[in-house]
Amino acid sequence: MSGCPMTNGVGHHEDSGSTPLSESVTGGGMLYGKYLQLDKIVGAQRLLSEEANRLVHDEHLFIVTHQAYELWFKQIIYELDSIRNLFNNEDLAETGTLEVLKRLNRIVLILKLLVDQVMILETMTPLDFMDFRSFLSPASGFQSLQFRLLENKLGIKPGVRVKYNKSYSSVFGDDPEGMASLIRSEAEPTLAELVEKWLSRTPGLEKEGFDFWGKYQSAVHEMLQELKDKADAAKDGTAKTFALNSYAKRKAIFDSIFDPAVHDALIKRGERRFSHKALQGAIMITFYRDEPRFSQPHQLLMLLMDIDSLITKWRYNHVIMVQRMIGSQNMGTGGSSGYQYLRATLGDQYKVFLDLFNLSTFLIPRNCIPTLTRDMKSKLGVQQTSKDADDNKTDKEKI
Ligand code: HEM
Known part of the structure; x- marks a missing residue:
C-alpha cells in the first residue's frame, strides 16, 4: 500500500x-x-444465531447492512448540523451558499446509495430471515436514534408522525443521553425552518422595491381573465362548461396563495408548511433562476427536494422489502403493525419541503412572468461577494 x-x-x-x-x-x-x-x-458483528449454535449465514449480512446504514446516517447528520450552522450564523453570502450546496449535494449522493443498498439485503430470502428473526426481537429499526435525529433535524414535527402503539420517543426511555439529544433536536431550529427564514428575505419581495408579489398577482389576474374570456366566448355548451370549470379551478388554486387567510388555514391542516413570505421567495427564485444571483439558490431548492424524494424512495424500498420478508399481516419486532405502519409513512406529511414540490401549481407561462426592472436586473446580475454581503448587512438581503 x-x-x-x-x-x-x-x-x-x-x-x-x-x-x-x-x-x-x-x-x-x-x-x-x-x-x-x-x-x-x-x-x-455479533451473530446471535451463532451464539445459539444455530448459525444462520445471512445474519452477518443483516448486521453489516444495518451498521453501514447507521454510519451513513451519522455522516448525514454531521453534514446537516454544519449546514444548519451556516444558515444560522452567516448571511449566506456566495461562499456560504456554495458550501451549503456542496454539503447538500453530498447528502443527496449518500441518500442515493442508501436507497440502492436495500437491494443487497433483498438477496436474503424470507425463509433465511425467519431462521434468525426470533433471536433479534425486540430489536427494530424503529429504535434507530440517528434516523429520528435525522428526521427531526430536517424538520419532521412529532405531531405529524403516524400514530403507533407507543410514542416514537418512548423507545429511547432507557437511553437518557439519546433521549436528551432527541429532545434537543426537536427544540433546535430545523433545516426547514432555517430555509423558510432565508427564503422570506429574498431580494425583490420588498413592497417599496421591486414588489414581486404585487406584479405576480397582476400577471396571474391577467392570465385568469384571458381564460375566463375564452370560456365565455365558447359556443359549444359542453366545451363552455369544461372551460368555465377549469377556469374556476385555476382561480381557486391561485386564491389559495393570494389570500393569507386561506394560506394559514392550509398550514393548520398541514397541507402547506412555509410562511406566506417564504413561499413568495421560492416562487420568485424559481421564475428568475437564470439570473446569476438566483442560480445557486435555485440549485439549493432542487437539492432540498432531492433529499425529500430520496428519503421517500428509501421508505418505499424498505416497506417493499418488509412486505417481502414478513408479509402484510405480521407485526414488526418493534411492536408496530409492520407493513401497514410503514406504508402510512409514505404520505406527504413526511415531506419536509412539500411546498417546493407544489410550487409547480403556481407557475405561469414564461411570457406572463413579470419583467425585471433595470434596477432589479442589475441587482440579480452579479453573484454577491463576501464583501458585498458585509456592505449590505443592514438591508437584510441574503444571497
Ligand atoms: C429484513 C429486513 C428488514 C425488515 C423485515 C424490517 C422491518 C421493519 C419493520 C416491521 C419496521 C416497523 C417497526 C417495527 O414494528 O419493527 C421497521 C422500521 C424501521 N426500519 Fe426496518 N426492516 C428491515 C431492514 C432495515 C434496514 C436495513 C434498515 C436500515 C437502517 C431499517 C431501518 C428501519 C427504520 C429507520 C425504521 C423506522 C421507520 C419509521 O418509523 O418511519 N430497516 N423495519
Missing part, C-alpha cells in the same frame, strides 16, 4: 491494538487500522 495516504509511507500491516489515539498521534504517525479504529468496527 505504499503511496496510500492512510499509511503515510510507513508500509502496511494490521495493527488494531488498543493504544489510545492521542499516544499514536504523538508517536509520529498512525497505521490504517488504528486510525480507523477498525478493531471496534470490524469486531462489532
Whole structure:
C-alpha cells in the first residue's frame, strides 16, 4: 500500500491494538487500522444465531447492512448540523451558499446509495430471515436514534408522525443521553425552518422595491381573465362548461396563495408548511433562476427536494422489502403493525419541503412572468461577494 495516504509511507500491516489515539498521534504517525479504529468496527458483528449454535449465514449480512446504514446516517447528520450552522450564523453570502450546496449535494449522493443498498439485503430470502428473526426481537429499526435525529433535524414535527402503539420517543426511555439529544433536536431550529427564514428575505419581495408579489398577482389576474374570456366566448355548451370549470379551478388554486387567510388555514391542516413570505421567495427564485444571483439558490431548492424524494424512495424500498420478508399481516419486532405502519409513512406529511414540490401549481407561462426592472436586473446580475454581503448587512438581503 505504499503511496496510500492512510499509511503515510510507513508500509502496511494490521495493527488494531488498543493504544489510545492521542499516544499514536504523538508517536509520529498512525497505521490504517488504528486510525480507523477498525478493531471496534470490524469486531462489532455479533451473530446471535451463532451464539445459539444455530448459525444462520445471512445474519452477518443483516448486521453489516444495518451498521453501514447507521454510519451513513451519522455522516448525514454531521453534514446537516454544519449546514444548519451556516444558515444560522452567516448571511449566506456566495461562499456560504456554495458550501451549503456542496454539503447538500453530498447528502443527496449518500441518500442515493442508501436507497440502492436495500437491494443487497433483498438477496436474503424470507425463509433465511425467519431462521434468525426470533433471536433479534425486540430489536427494530424503529429504535434507530440517528434516523429520528435525522428526521427531526430536517424538520419532521412529532405531531405529524403516524400514530403507533407507543410514542416514537418512548423507545429511547432507557437511553437518557439519546433521549436528551432527541429532545434537543426537536427544540433546535430545523433545516426547514432555517430555509423558510432565508427564503422570506429574498431580494425583490420588498413592497417599496421591486414588489414581486404585487406584479405576480397582476400577471396571474391577467392570465385568469384571458381564460375566463375564452370560456365565455365558447359556443359549444359542453366545451363552455369544461372551460368555465377549469377556469374556476385555476382561480381557486391561485386564491389559495393570494389570500393569507386561506394560506394559514392550509398550514393548520398541514397541507402547506412555509410562511406566506417564504413561499413568495421560492416562487420568485424559481421564475428568475437564470439570473446569476438566483442560480445557486435555485440549485439549493432542487437539492432540498432531492433529499425529500430520496428519503421517500428509501421508505418505499424498505416497506417493499418488509412486505417481502414478513408479509402484510405480521407485526414488526418493534411492536408496530409492520407493513401497514410503514406504508402510512409514505404520505406527504413526511415531506419536509412539500411546498417546493407544489410550487409547480403556481407557475405561469414564461411570457406572463413579470419583467425585471433595470434596477432589479442589475441587482440579480452579479453573484454577491463576501464583501458585498458585509456592505449590505443592514438591508437584510441574503444571497
Ligand atoms: C429484513 C429486513 C428488514 C425488515 C423485515 C424490517 C422491518 C421493519 C419493520 C416491521 C419496521 C416497523 C417497526 C417495527 O414494528 O419493527 C421497521 C422500521 C424501521 N426500519 Fe426496518 N426492516 C428491515 C431492514 C432495515 C434496514 C436495513 C434498515 C436500515 C437502517 C431499517 C431501518 C428501519 C427504520 C429507520 C425504521 C423506522 C421507520 C419509521 O418509523 O418511519 N430497516 N423495519
